[in-house]
Amino acid sequence: VITSPRNPRVAEALQLRRRSVREDRREFLAEGPQVVLEALAAGAVQEVFVEQTPAGATSPPVSAPIRDSARRAGVPVHDVSTAVMRRLATTVTPQGVVAVCGFVDVPETAVPSGGMVPVLVEVRDPGNAGTILRSADAAGAAAVVVVGASVDVYNEKAVRASAGSLFHLPVVRGVGVDEVLELLRSRGLRVLASAADGARTIHEVDLTGGVAVLFGNEARGLPAGVRAAADDTVRIPIHGLAESLNLAAAASVVLFESARQRVEGGGLP
Amino acid sequence: VITSPRNPRVAEALQLRRRSVREDRREFLAEGPQVVLEALAAGAVQEVFVEQTPAGATSPPVSAPIRDSARRAGVPVHDVSTAVMRRLATTVTPQGVVAVCGFVDVPETAVPSGGMVPVLVEVRDPGNAGTILRSADAAGAAAVVVVGASVDVYNEKAVRASAGSLFHLPVVRGVGVDEVLELLRSRGLRVLASAADGARTIHEVDLTGGVAVLFGNEARGLPAGVRAAADDTVRIPIHGLAESLNLAAAASVVLFESARQRVEGGGLP
Numbered sequence: 109v110i111t112s113p114r115n116p117r118v119a120e121a122l123q124l125r126r127r128s129v130r131e132d133r134r135e136f137l138a139e140g141p142q143v144v145l146e147a148l149a150a151g152a153v154q155e156v157f158v159e160q161t162p163a164g165a166t167s168p169p170v171s172a173p174i175r176d177s178a179r180r181a182g183v184p185v186h187d188v189s190t191a192v193m194r195r196l197a198t199t200v201t202p203q204g205v206v207a208v209c210g211f212v213d214v215p216e217t218a219v220p221s222g223g224m225v226p227v228l229v230e231v232r233d234p235g236n237a238g239t240i241l242r243s244a245d246a247a248g249a250a251a252v253v254v255v256g257a258s259v260d261v262y263n264e265k266a267v268r269a270s271a272g273s274l275f276h277l278p279v280v281r282g283v284g285v286d287e288v289l290e291l292l293r294s295r296g297l298r299v300l301a302s303a304a305d306g307a308r309t310i311h312e313v314d315l316t317g318g319v320a321v322l323f324g325n326e327a328r329g330l331p332a333g334v335r336a337a338a339d340d341t342v343r344i345p346i347h348g349l350a351e352s353l354n355l356a357a358a359a360s361v362v363l364f365e366s367a368r369q370r371v372e373g374g375g376l377p
Numbered sequence: 378v379i380t381s382p383r384n385p386r387v388a389e390a391l392q393l394r395r396r397s398v399r400e401d402r403r404e405f406l407a408e409g410p411q412v413v414l415e416a417l418a419a420g421a422v423q424e425v426f427v428e429q430t431p432a433g434a435t436s437p438p439v440s441a442p443i444r445d446s447a448r449r450a451g452v453p454v455h456d457v458s459t460a461v462m463r464r465l466a467t468t469v470t471p472q473g474v475v476a477v478c479g480f481v482d483v484p485e486t487a488v489p490s491g492g493m494v495p496v497l498v499e500v501r502d503p504g505n506a507g508t509i510l511r512s513a514d515a516a517g518a519a520a521v522v523v524v525g526a527s528v529d530v531y532n533e534k535a536v537r538a539s540a541g542s543l544f545h546l547p548v549v550r551g552v553g554v555d556e557v558l559e560l561l562r563s564r565g566l567r568v569l570a571s572a573a574d575g576a577r578t579i580h581e582v583d584l585t586g587g588v589a590v591l592f593g594n595e596a597r598g599l600p601a602g603v604r605a606a607a608d609d610t611v612r613i614p615i616h617g618l619a620e621s622l623n624l625a626a627a628a629s630v631v632l633f634e635s636a637r638q639r640v641e642g643g644g645l646p
Contacts, residue, residue, distance in 0.1 A: 235504070239623045248616025269623065276618040311637055347517025347636055347645055349545040353629065354508045354538065360626035361633045367616055368580055368634075376616055 109160050111189040118192055121157065121208050125198075127260050134211040136262035137196070140203040141170045146272030148177040152209040156185045159193040159204035170204050198264045211262065213279045214251075220278070221295045222318040223250025224366045226359055227288065229334060230325040231258045238269025239356035240323070240363075245273035247363035248376055252277065253292075253320070256285040289337050292320045301335040302362060304352045306343030313342050315366035316373050323362075326355050378429050380458040387461055390426065390477050394467075396529050403480040405531035406465070409472040410439045415541030417446040421478040425454045428462040428473035439473055467533045480531065483520075483547045490564045492519025493635045494589040495628055496557065498599055500527045505595065507538025508625035509632075514542035516632035517645055521546065522561075522589070525554040558606050561589045570604040571631060573621045575612030582611050584635035585642050592631075595624050 110118055123129045124137045135154065138147045147153045156178050158171040178185045188196070196206040219225065226244050231237050237259050244252050254261055261267075261281060267274055283291060292299050297320040300313065315321075322338060324330030335341060344353060344361055353361070370376035379387055392398045393406045404423065407416045416422045425447050427440040447454045457465070465475040488494065495513050500506050506528050513521050523530055530536075530550060536543055552560060561568050566589040569582065584590075591607060593599030604610060613622060613630055622630070639645035 239626055242619050243622055243626050245617040246613070246615045246619035246622050271619065271621075271623075273617070273619050311640070344515070344633065345636070345640070346515045348514040348542070350511055350515035350540065350542050352540075353512055353515050354540075354625065356623065357508055357512050357625055357629035360622065360630050364613065364630045365633075365637075367614065371580070371614070 109187045109189060110192055113192055113195045117155065117186055118188065118196065121196060121206070124208065125264070130260065130262050135208055136211065136267065137264055138207045138209050138267050139197055139199065139205070139264060140268065141174060141205050143267060143272050144174055144205045144207045145177060146275045147207055147209050148174065148181060148183065150212060150275035151181070152212050152275060153178065153181070153183050153207045154210055155208045156183060157188050157193065157196055157206045158185055159190055159202070160187045174205055212275060213281045216280055216283060216291055218278050219253060219280055219291060219295045220250040221297065224315065224363065225249065225251050225253060225297060225320040226363060227253040227255060227292070227320050227322045228258050229255045229285065229288070229322055229330055231323065231355065232326055233355070234259045234263040234265035235269045236326065236356040237261055238266040240359045241270040241279070242273040243356070243360040243363050245276045247367040249277060249363060252279050253283055253288065254279065254281040255283045255288045285331060285334060289334065299338045301330050301338035301341045302343070302358065303329055303335060303341050304343060306341035308340060308342055309345045310342050310362055310365045313340060315369050316375050319366070321362055323355060323359050378456045378458060379461055382461055382464045386424065386455055387457065387465065390465060390475070393477065394533070399529065399531050404477055405480065405536065406533055407476045407478050407536050408466055408468065408474070408533060409537065410443060410474050412536060412541050413443055413474045413476045414446060415544045416476055416478050417443065417450060417452065419481060419544035420450070421481050421544060422447065422450070422452050422476045423479055425452060425474065425476045426457050426462065426465055427454055428459055428471070429456045443474055481544060481548065482550045485549055485552060485560055487547050488522060488549055488560060488564045489519040489547070490566065491587040493584065493632065494518065494520050494522060494566060495632060496522040496524060496561070496589050496591045497527050498524045498554065498557070498591055498603060499594040500592065500624065502595055502624070503528045503532040503534035504538045505625040506530055507535040509628045510539040510548070511542040512625070512629040512632050514545045516636040518546060518632060521548050522552055522557065523548065523550040524552045524557045554600060554603060558603065568607045570599050570607035570610045571612070571627065572598055572604060572610050573612060575610035577609060577611055578614045579611050579631055579634045582609060584638050585644050588635070590631055592624060592628050
């Protein structure tokens with residue numbers, strides 16, 4: 109059992125809290141049994157830290173299926189003390205499992221030429237980014253593209269908010285704001301810019317087929333140049349006094365309107 | 378200019394961080410220019426704390442419209458130092474304005490008998506609660522009902538996430554889990570329980586007319602008894618590998634599907 113945060117394995121894992129270290133090593137931390145199981149299923153895990161089972165514990169530890177899965181995959185599992193787990197975990201109530209994972213994003217050439225592709229342009233909140241990944245997965249989106257100075261999808265909060273969806277669908281990152289429209293069009297996707305004052309509602313616009321929907325920064329929205337270059341601007345119709353929606357809520361509404369249209373048109377089961 | 382956090386006005390405001398004090402005094406804190414302006418427009422503000430304009434500032438302070446609005450409403454404005462504002466504010470980057478507001482929730486008798494009424498049952502995350510209030514407002518919901526051991530909608534994070542919508546639509550709180558169905562039915566509302574394994578999809582179910590949709594705890598969902606007593610269970614159709622959605626994302630999708638159906642049926646402009 110590792111009891112010191114200065115243990116080399118633990119110390120190296122802790123360095124992954126810093127984005128620059130993540131980028132250098134192309135590794136990140138995933139936390140909690142659900143996310144770590146998804147990461148193991150995706151073959152993304154390099155090593156797992158598991159909090160030692162308290163002496164005299166009667167209920168089976170949350171880590172049992174993780175130990176099984178890791179053993180089958182040949183992934184090393186390190187037992188750590190409660191104190192070390194508290195350092196590794198970023199949640200107030202650590203769930204006893206943290207994994208070092210390899211990056212799972214795919215290259216620009218993997219942007220699909222069909223389906224719904226939400227595109228995050230300078231999104232800043234990690235919870236929003238992770239929640240959009242989760243909703244995109246649930247709505248059957250074909251991929252998620254992360255553009256420009258957006259939050260790192262490998263940030264711990266983003267990984268946690270994605271609830272495993274980071275490992276479920278293709279994520280393309282590191283695309284420049286200047287090149288994103290060309291990239292999307294080269295794949296044959298129509299490009300829609302979402303905006304509170306978009307020209308047409310999401311119910312008027314065809315959200316089936318190959319379509320990319322751009323979502324902008326929480327405070328500033330989309331850069332003017334990106335918006336102007338899109339094929340159309342779309343809005344969620346607002347019926348009350350709210351001026352706008354939370355970004356992840358808005359993206360979720362758009363994603364599921366696309367899924368609804370696809371089901372109605374026979375394009376989704 | 379108030380420069381000490383021990384100033385009696387400041388000290389009393391700071392106590393409102395505690396839920397028990399909020400309940401006793403029926404007061405809470407609202408933060409940031411947008412939310413405080415909405416609170417002033419709603420007549421909910423009792424006093425405002427404004428960070429003093431830095432000497433030599435050239436751009437107009439964010440507080441100018443707030444000072445105007447407060448003066449017109451006869452609401453006292455206290456200038457405070459940057460250090461005091463840092464104590465009053467809960468955000469990492471304080472926006473220079475915090476207001477003490479009176480509770481704005483309405484009694485159970487104010488639950489409307491028509492329209493969409495989202496009902497939060499033991500929702501725990503303040504960000505989720507506030508985001509659902511914001512989406513409910515934007516989707517034209519008639520009211521929001523908060524049930525049982527749910528998070529306090531007057532929690533600072535919930536107020537901030539609501540982005541002013543807390544002041545836009547009727548909020549009913551303090552309803553017991555045992556009494557909520559009777560309350561909703563007494564108003565003539567149909568009662569739908571949302572669940573990942575709901576019997577019918579939100580697109581199959583009629584979400585127009587007077588309808589309450591129950592949303593449960595982030596981890597556990599709805600209590601079994603509440604779910605069993607509902608008129609029907611509804612789900613958002615999942616097309617990918619995600620097992621569920623973030624609660625606020627799910628509620629937003631349901632709320633805007635209701636709005637879409639209402640617009641299509643001529644029940645909303």
